[in-house]
Amino acid sequence: EVQLVQSGAEVKKPGESLKISCKGSGYSFTSYWIGWVRQMPGKGLEWMGIIYPGDSDTRYSPSFQGQVTISADKSISTAYLQWSSLKASDTAMYYCARHEGTTSPDYWGQGTLVTVSS
Amino acid sequence: QSVLTQPPSASGTPGQRVTISCSGSSSNIGSNYVYWYQQLPGTAPKLLIYRNNQRPSGVPDRFSGSKSGTSASLAISGLRSEDEADYYCAAWDDSLSGGEFGGGTKLTVL
Numbered sequence: 772e773v774q775l776v777q778s779g780a781e782v783k784k785p786g787e788s789l790k791i792s793c794k795g796s797g798y799s800f801t802s803y804w805i806g807w808v809r810q811m812p813g814k815g816l817e818w819m820g821i822i823y824p825g826d827s828d829t830r831y832s833p834s835f836q837g838q839v840t841i842s843a844d845k846s847i848s849t850a851y852l853q854w855s856s857l858k859a860s861d862t863a864m865y866y867c868a869r870h871e872g873t874t875s876p877d878y879w880g881q882g883t884l885v886t887v888s889s
Numbered sequence: 890q891s892v893l894t895q896p897p898s899a900s901g902t903p904g905q906r907v908t909i910s911c912s913g914s915s916s917n918i919g920s921n922y923v924y925w926y927q928q929l930p931g932t933a934p935k936l937l938i939y940r941n942n943q944r945p946s947g948v949p950d951r952f953s954g955s956k957s958g959t960s961a962s963l964a965i966s967g968l969r970s971e972d973e974a975d976y977y978c979a980a981w982d983d984s985l986s987g988g989e990f991g992g993g994t995k996l997t998v999l
Contacts, residue, residue, distance in 0.1 A: 806988065808934075815891070816926075816934065816977055818988035832987050866933055875924035875979035875988055877945075879933045 773797040775805075775867050775880035782886045783857050790853035791883045793867030800848035801825040804870035807841060807852045810882075811863045821870055822850060830873075857887045892917060893978055893991035900997040906966040909994045911978030913959050917989055921981040923961040925954055928975045928993075937976075938963060965996075973998045 778792045793805065806821035820831035824843040831841070843850040850867055865883050868876030894912040901907040911923065925938035936945050938954035941961065953964045961980075965972055978991040 808990075815975075815993040816928075816979075816990040818979075818990055820987070830987055833985065868934075870988075871939075873986075874922055874981050875939075876926075876934075877924075877936050877939060879935070882933050 773869065773878045775869060775878055777865075777867055777880040777883045780884040780886070782888070784889055785857060785859055785887055787857050787887075788853070788855050789857055789885065790851050791865060791885065793850045793852075793880050795848045795850070795869065798869070801845050804872065805843065805850040806868050806870050806876060807839075807850075808866045808868055808876070809835075809863045810866065816866075819852070821873075824848075824850065857885075859887050859889075861885060862887050891992040892982060892985075892989045893980060895976075895978060895991035895994045897992065898995050898997065900999055901965075901968045902999045903968055903970065905968045906964060907968055907996065908965075909963045909976050909978075909996070911961045911963070911991050913961075913980060913989075915959060916984040917959075917980040917982040918956065918961055919959040920983055923954065923956050924979045925952075925961075925963045926977045926979065927972075928977065930974075934977065968998055970998050972996060 804821045807819040809817045819835045822829045822841045824845045840853045867880040869878040922940045926934040928934045941956040942954045976994045982989045
C-alpha cells in the first residue's frame, strides 16, 4: 500500500527557519517524483514544486522559486520542504504528493499545518 | 489567478447529474493528461480521475472524466449528499515546466 506520512503541525515565529518532511513507503521511492502543494486557509490548491529522488532533479513553480527549498534523502525515503525565514503569509496546510512522472499527483500525504505568528 | 479555470460553484439535487468544467490552453490541458480531485472538509485531496478519464480502484463509476482540446469535464451522476465537497482539476504545463491546479469548484447538494 502506497503511503506518504508527513511530519506534525508546526507553530513558528516570523523569521524562523523550518523543515517539514514526507516519508514514502509501499513503492519504489526513487522511481516517482514527489511534490509539494500549498493550501492557504479557505483557499485552493497551489502547486509548489517537485523532486525526483532518484537523481534529485527539482522543478519549482515560478511563484515559489527562491522562497522554499525542496530536497530528498533517498536512503530514508523522505522528501523535505524548507524555509530559511518564515513569514506570516506562509501560514497554510502543506501536502506532499507522489507524481507519476511529470504529470499530476496520485497519492497524497495527510498534510502538515504550518502556523507563523508573532 | 489559476491557469486552469473552473466555475467557483456548482449545485444539484440528489439523483441529478452535474458536470464541472476545467478550461486551459495548449500548453497544459491541450498536451497533457487531466486529473481530478475531491477534497472533503478538513481532509487531504483524493484522486478521482487520472489520465483524463481513468478511475482509480474504489472510486464509484458515478464519477467520469472527459477531455476535448483544451477543456476537460468531470461528471457526477446519481448525485448523493456525500458528494458535497470541493473539486479540483490539474494538469502539467509544458510552458511553465510545472504542475497547475484549477481554482476549485464547491459542489453543493441541495
